[in-house]
Amino acid sequence: MAGAPLRVSGTVRILIAFVVQAQIVEGKEAEWEASWRRNAPGMKNNPGHHFRHLMRSTEDPSRYLIYGLWDSEEQLRTALAKDGAKKGIADFTALTVDGPHRVVYEMVATDEDIEV
Numbered sequence: 001m002a003g004a005p006l007r008v009s010g011t012v013r014i015l016i017a018f019v020v021q022a023q024i025v026e027g028k029e030a031e032w033e034a035s036w037r038r039n040a041p042g043m044k045n046n047p048g049h050h051f052r053h054l055m056r057s058t059e060d061p062s063r064y065l066i067y068g069l070w071d072s073e074e075q076l077r078t079a080l081a082k083d084g085a086k087k088g089i090a091d092f093t094a095l096t097v098d099g100p101h102r103v104v105y106e107m108v109a110t111d112e113d114i115e116v
Contacts, residue, residue, distance in 0.1 A: 015050075015107040016073045020066040022092065022099030029062060032095045036066070039088035043068075046082075048075030062097075073104055 024032045036054050043052060048071035057063035070076040079085055092100055 016070045016076055017105040017107065018052075018066075018068040018070060018076055019103050019105065020092075020099070021101045022064050022096045023060070024062045024064060024095055025097050026062055028095045029056075029064075032064065032092065035088065035091045035095070039084070039091070042082075042084040042088070043079060046075065046079035048072055049079065073106075076104065 022032075033054065040052065043049060050069040050071070052066055052068035055065045055067065057065075068076075070079075080089070089100070
C-alpha cells in the first residue's frame, strides 16, 4: 500500500474504500437490490469490514454504486475470495449491462479532525 498511515484523532489508521459502480438491466433493479440485501450479512461478518452502502443514482435509477469501508485491502480481498462473495458477484454481474466496475481506494486525508 502506498503512502504513510493517516493519523485520525491521534490514532494511526489506514482505511480502504471499495467502490463498485454498475448499470442494471432495465426492469431488474428490484432483483439487483434484493441480491445485495441477501449478500450483505455475509460481507458484514468479515474481519475489517466497517460498512457497505448501496446507493442509486438520482439521475438514472438503473445506475448503482456500492461504497464500503475496510481496515485493509488484504481483509477486503480475503472476503471477496470466499465462495459466498464469488456467488454474490456472479449474481450482480448477471444483472448488469455495464459493470460492475470495482476500484479500491486508500484514504489519504480526512476532515474528521478539522475544527471549524
